[in-house]
Amino acid sequence: MIEVIVFYAHVIFLVYIFTKTFLEENLLQGVLSAVFIVILFSVGWVISELIMSQFMPIEGVGRAFPRSAFSLLLLAIIEIFFYKFYYGSKKAPVKAI
Numbered sequence: 898m899i900e901v902i903v904f905y906a907h908v909i910f911l912v913y914i915f916t917k918t919f920l921e922e923n924l925l926q927g928v929l930s931a932v933f934i935v936i937l938f939s940v941g942w943v944i945s946e947l948i949m950s951q952f953m954p955i956e957g958v959g960r961a962f963p964r965s966a967f968s969l970l971l972l973a974i975i976e977i978f979f980y981k982f983y984y985g986s987k988k989a990p991v992k993a994i
Contacts, residue, residue: 898961899961899962899966899969899970900965900966900969903969903970903972903973906973907934907938907973910934910980911931911934911935914930914931914934914984915927915928915930915931918930937976937979938972938976941972941975941976942968942969942972945968945969945971945972945975946964946965946968948968948971949964949967949968949971950964953967
């Protein structure tokens with residue numbers, strides 16, 4: 898269940914960033930932003946699964962919380978900080994008089 902929630906959150910974020918970038922810049926930049934998010938998700942999931950495999954068995958804590966759920970949660974936490982930095986609000990420079 899946790900996996901589905903994390904996947905849906907990524908899909909919603911992907912659509913949001915695509916739309917935001919498409920409206921602010923152009924279609925190509927929107928597609929590139931979407932591809933960037935998909936690549937980071939794919940590679941990040943593999944790396945977080947590798948990290949979690951060092952600390953817990955494949956069964957995880959129980960039937961409801963397997964290792965894949967914990968690796969996706971780790972990935973989501975790391976991505977939140979990265980995307981806040983990367984897609985954070987860009988303030989316009991102040992012009993000197």
